[in-house]
Amino acid sequence: MPTAPKLVAALWFALMAWFAAEVSKAHFPDGTQFGWYTYMTGAIGFLVGWIFVGKRAGDTMAAAYAYGFTAIIILVFWALFYFSFEEMIHRSLDTRYRGPMDALVGMVDLFKDYAILVLRFDVVVTLLIGGFFGGWLTEQAARRWS
Structure with missing residues (x-):
């Protein structure tokens, strides 16, 4: 069900993820070649x-900061997973892997390589500040419009 905190959280974390990308x-x-990297x-x-x-809004401010921080971890995990999976699919279509297990191992290596590239100081600080602010903003929206 759409609610104001869900909309506020979705828009903020989309903007923050775009900026961090x-x-x-x-x-x-x-x-x-980045292609759709920023948009995805x-x-x-x-x-x-x-x-x-957005689902967790309406609790204490400490919980808001906690779910803002957790959202950043989830965001980074799924973004790294998606882009490593996409690259693995491209490489497997070019027949770079001998089988499915080799492709999955390659995907884990890509995940690690992308994590090393992305998780730098300026990106981590952007994500942390954005995550904590996003939790606070979502909680404020829940208190105002719920």
């Missing part, structure tokens, strides 16, 4: 805000 682009090698990260942020954060 833009900040993280500086850490990728030169010549990297924003879409994942929207879903995390709507499904996870």
